[in-house]
Amino acid sequence: MPGFLDFDFILGRVIPYLDRGLLMSLKLIIPATLIGGFIGIVLGVLRVFGSTAIRKSADAFVAVIRGVPLTVQLMILYFGLPSIPWVKIYLAPYTAALLGFIICTASYQSEYVRGALLSIQQGQIKAAQALGMSRWQTILFVIVPQAVRRALPGCGNEIIYLVKYSSLAYLVTCIELTGEAKVLVSRTFRPTEVYFAAACYYLIIVTAATWLLGKLEKKLEIPGAVRQK
Amino acid sequence: MHTPASETPILRAEHFSKYLGGRKILDDCSICMHPGDVKVLIGPSGAGKSTFLQCINCLLEPDEGEIWLGEKQINVKNSKELCYLRQHVGMIFQDFNLFDHLCAQDNVALALRKVRGMSKQDALKRAKEELARVGLADRASLFPAQLSGGQKQRVAIARALAMDPTVLLLDEPTSALDPELVGEVLTVIRDLASHGMPMIMVTHQMEFARAVATEILFMEQGQVIEHGAPDDLLAPGTISRTQDFCTRLCDLCSGDTGRIEE
Numbered sequence: 001m002p003g004f005l006d007f008d009f010i011l012g013r014v015i016p017y018l019d020r021g022l023l024m025s026l027k028l029i030i031p032a033t034l035i036g037g038f039i040g041i042v043l044g045v046l047r048v049f050g051s052t053a054i055r056k057s058a059d060a061f062v063a064v065i066r067g068v069p070l071t072v073q074l075m076i077l078y079f080g081l082p083s084i085p086w087v088k089i090y091l092a093p094y095t096a097a098l099l100g101f102i103i104c105t106a107s108y109q110s111e112y113v114r115g116a117l118l119s120i121q122q123g124q125i126k127a128a129q130a131l132g133m134s135r136w137q138t139i140l141f142v143i144v145p146q147a148v149r150r151a152l153p154g155c156g157n158e159i160i161y162l163v164k165y166s167s168l169a170y171l172v173t174c175i176e177l178t179g180e181a182k183v184l185v186s187r188t189f190r191p192t193e194v195y196f197a198a199a200c201y202y203l204i205i206v207t208a209a210t211w212l213l214g215k216l217e218k219k220l221e222i223p224g225a226v227r228q229k
Numbered sequence: 230m231h232t233p234a235s236e237t238p239i240l241r242a243e244h245f246s247k248y249l250g251g252r253k254i255l256d257d258c259s260i261c262m263h264p265g266d267v268k269v270l271i272g273p274s275g276a277g278k279s280t281f282l283q284c285i286n287c288l289l290e291p292d293e294g295e296i297w298l299g300e301k302q303i304n305v306k307n308s309k310e311l312c313y314l315r316q317h318v319g320m321i322f323q324d325f326n327l328f329d330h331l332c333a334q335d336n337v338a339l340a341l342r343k344v345r346g347m348s349k350q351d352a353l354k355r356a357k358e359e360l361a362r363v364g365l366a367d368r369a370s371l372f373p374a375q376l377s378g379g380q381k382q383r384v385a386i387a388r389a390l391a392m393d394p395t396v397l398l399l400d401e402p403t404s405a406l407d408p409e410l411v412g413e414v415l416t417v418i419r420d421l422a423s424h425g426m427p428m429i430m431v432t433h434q435m436e437f438a439r440a441v442a443t444e445i446l447f448m449e450q451g452q453v454i455e456h457g458a459p460d461d462l463l464a465p466g467t468i469s470r471t472q473d474f475c476t477r478l479c480d481l482c483s484g485d486t487g488r489i490e491e
Contacts, residue, residue: 127320127326129315131316132315132344142328222330222372223374223375224372224373225374
C-alpha cells in the first residue's frame with residue numbers, strides 16, 4: 001500500500017491526466033471569456049441605450065439566465081434541446097458547454113457594464129452632442145471606452161468565477177480538468193492526491209488570470225486619474 | 230429685440246419657451262446674433278439663463294420657438310438638421326466636460342474625425358493648432374486629470390473652436406474655477422471677442438461682461454426683462470433692474486470680480 005501523497009503516483013499518472021483536462025478547460029475558459037465579454041458589453045449597452053423594446057427583451061433574457069442555475073442550463077442545452085419536436089438540436093458536449101458558459105458569463109458581465117455605463121457623467125454626453133456627434137457615436141467613442149475601464153474590476157471577478165464554474169462541463173460529458181480528475185479517481189480510488197492536484201491546477205489558472213487582469217487594468221489606466229494611495 | 234441691420238442675422242432664436250416639471254422655466258425668450266455680436270445673459274440664479282443657452286443648440290429641446298441659422302430654419306426633430314445646427318453652434322460648459330479618457334489633443338480631434346470625417350493625421354494637426362491658439366501647445370498630450378481647471382476650460386474652448394462654429398455659447402465658463410485661474414480663461418475669451426467671434430455668454434463676471442459685451446440681456450423668472458448696450462444699462466445713475474442687480478452683486482463680492490490678466 002503506497003503512502004499518503006505518493007509523488008511517483010502524482011507525477012506518473014495524475015499529471016498527464018490533468019494536463020489533458022487542463023487543455024480542455026482552457027479551450028472552454030478562453031473563448032468563453034472573450035466572446036462572453038464582448039457579448040456582455042453589447043448586451044449592457046443595449047440594456048442602457050436600446051429602444052424600449054430592445055431594452056425590455058435584453059433585460060428579460062438576462063433575468064432568465066441569471067434566474068436559472070448554470071447546471072440546469074447546461075442540461076437543457078445538451079439533453080433538452082434534442083427532444084424538442086421540430087427543433088431537435090444536437091450539440092456536441094464541447095459546443096453545449098461552451099455555449100452555456102458564453103450565455104451565462106455574458107449575462108453577468110452585462111450587469112457590471114450596465115452599472116459602469118450609468119456612472120458616466122451626463123456632462124460628457126452633452127459635450128459630445130454639442131459637438132454634433134450622433135447618439136451612437138457618443139456611446140461608442142465617449143461612453144463605452146470609459147465604462148469598460150470602470151467595469152473591469154467587476155468583470156475580472158466574473159472571469160475568476162468562470163474559471164471555476166467551467167468545472168461543470170463534465171456534467172454534459174465534456175471532460176475537462178474536473179472531469180479527468182473524476183475519471184482518474186474512479187480508476188485508482190485515490191481521491192486525495194488527484195483532487196489536491198486538481199485544486200492546485202485551478203489555483204494556478206486563477207492566479208494567472210488575476211495577474212493578467214491586473215496588467216490589463218494598468219495598461220488601460222488613464223494617466224493622472226490614479227487613485228490616491 | 231432686433232437691432233436693425235442690413236445683413237441677415239447669423240443666428241436667431243425666437244420665442245423660446247420651455248417647461249420643466251410643469252413649471253415654465255423659459256417664457257418667450259428671443260435672441261438675434263449678427264457677426265461680431267457678444268451678448269451676455271445675466272440675472273439671478275434660476276432665471277433660466279442656462280436653460281435658454283441649452284435650448285439654442287437643443288441640448289434641451291424647447292417646447293415652443295423657432296431657431297434659424299442664417300437663412301435656414303432648423304427642424305430640431307430631424308436628427309440631420311439638429312447635427313448641422315450643433316456643428317455650427319459651439320458650446321463651453323461650466324464644468325468643462327472634457328472626455329476623461331482622451332488626452333487634450335484627442336479631445337479636440339475626436340469630433341473632427343467622427344463628425345467632420347477628417348483623417349486622424351489632419352484632425353491631430355488641426356487640434357494642435359487650436360491648442361496653440363489657447364496657449365496650450367505644450368500640454369497637447371496631457372490628460373484632463375493632469376490639467377488645472379483653467380487649462381481644462383481652455384482645452385474645451387479649443388475643442389469647440391476646432392469645429393469652426395458660427396456662434397459660441399458659453400455657460401458660466403469661469404464659475405467652477407479657482408479665482409487665480411479665472412484670468413487665463415477670460416483672456417482667451419476676450420481675445421476671441423476682439424477677433425469678432427460671435428458669442429452668447431452666461432456669466433457673473435460683471436466687469437468682464439461690461440468690457441466685452443455688445444449687448445447685455447437681463448433675465449428674471451424665465452423672461453428677458455431688460456436688454457441694451459452695457460453703457461446704457463450700467464451707466465451710473467441709470468435706474469434699471471440690471472443696474473440694481475449688479476450693484477448688489479458687486480456689494481457681495483466687494484468689487485473683486487472680473488479681474489483680467491493682462
